[in-house]
Amino acid sequence: MSGSTRYLFHDIGPRNFAGDSPALDIGPIISSWWSPTPTPAPAPGEKYDPTNPKMNPLNPQGLKPCCACPETKSARDACFLQNGSEEGKCVELLKKHVECMRGLGFNI
Template sequence: MLNFLSTWWGASSSTPTPEPAKFDPTDPRQNPLNPQGLKPCCACPQTKSARDDCFLKHDSSEADEKCKDVVQAHIACMRGYGFKV
């Protein structure tokens, strides 16, 4: 009876269920948005540089507000490559 119930519920111990593959945004087979397989550090160099320059140029108290647009542009670029930001 127990064997019947475990088979019915799909809890058979003879065939373990495989774990789903973890999404890797740098794997072109999993992420068609990133065909070159770029890592986050190498994606979007133009917006990354503009973001970094903005934060270096402005005082920390005003950087959040003044750099908001360049940060949003960098986030949009990263998401365009399939990175979860």
């Protein structure tokens, strides 16, 4: 029986159990799976500006964060003013606002 399990994992290769080899950083790969839209990479030496339509085609009007998504922003603000920070009262409105902002290329 031990002979059959001895070869089960023969082709896994080197493992990083003791820290003897560098670990693979998969954080950016995994987080990109949940990103609603990819944000374009800025040119080398140039910082990404979500308000610049040339850098961010998702925001062709060049809206600033304060002026983007006014409908979801006002609904979110009204909910928080009415309910305070009570647990769960405004979660859906907050999620909708974050989705809207990300849809315009803002990193939230």
